[in-house]
Amino acid sequence: MSARVPQEVEAYLSRLGAELRKRGVSDARFLEETRGHLSDAIDDGVRRGLTPEAASDEALLRFGDAHMVAAKFAAGRDRVLHGILLGVALALGLAIAWIDSRPHWDDSGITAGLLLLTAGLLGLIGPRRAWLWALAIGLWVPLNLVIEKPSRGNILGGFVILAIPMLGAYAGMAVRRLMARSIDQQA
């Protein structure tokens, strides 16, 4: 016996998909598994004598709120992704600081552009830790500056330099959120 997947389930799957996208996750397999799970649960409820509507309500209640399920799912993904992104951010930040410290390098505009772009890209990929990517990328150039020429002006300048990757990372995060909202509106 196989009950038809009711509209309530389709609506739940849409909500779950939207909650996942909000967290930067797109996983068709998880949604397909959820559909199968809810269908099995509804069939089971109907076999136990519930009406299809009651069985559907029970299945959705037992599966859990879409917001909570998406948060759990995204948390697992985030741990892996964030570990990788942190490694990439540190490597990029150190590389930019190394280039900037070369004796013949005199183009602070390009350094600022690199800090802005790389932090922006990481903010786009991992919007939930934008501040961390900004620090991991942007800390090394001002640190090197302060170590080489310790002065009050360089310390203050260091904070100004740090603002550049912060701006980039949060801009990347904002673009990602706008993209997710636009996809939701289209859906």
Add this chain to the structure above:
Amino acid sequence: MLLLAALESRPAHGYALVETLRLRSGGTFDLPEGTLYPALHRLENAGLVASEWSESSGRRRRVYQLTAKGRSSLVEKESNWRRFAQAVDGVVEGIA
């Protein structure tokens, strides 16, 4: 460990796993069912379970099974759990 133990005897899809956990625990492990899948996906990423789609009665289900790494992990976790449970029993019985 609970999920690995539930998969020990045979491969199963998510809904069947939930039912197994509920039945074997006498209804104690009645968790929100949606939280099972993130855990299964984490186990799969860790190489402890493998999964594939299976189709029956016109419905697609992702079926999970233990890998060799999953089996040895389960043996280790069971042994750790037994030691821990014995220690707790010892303390509690000592108090009582």
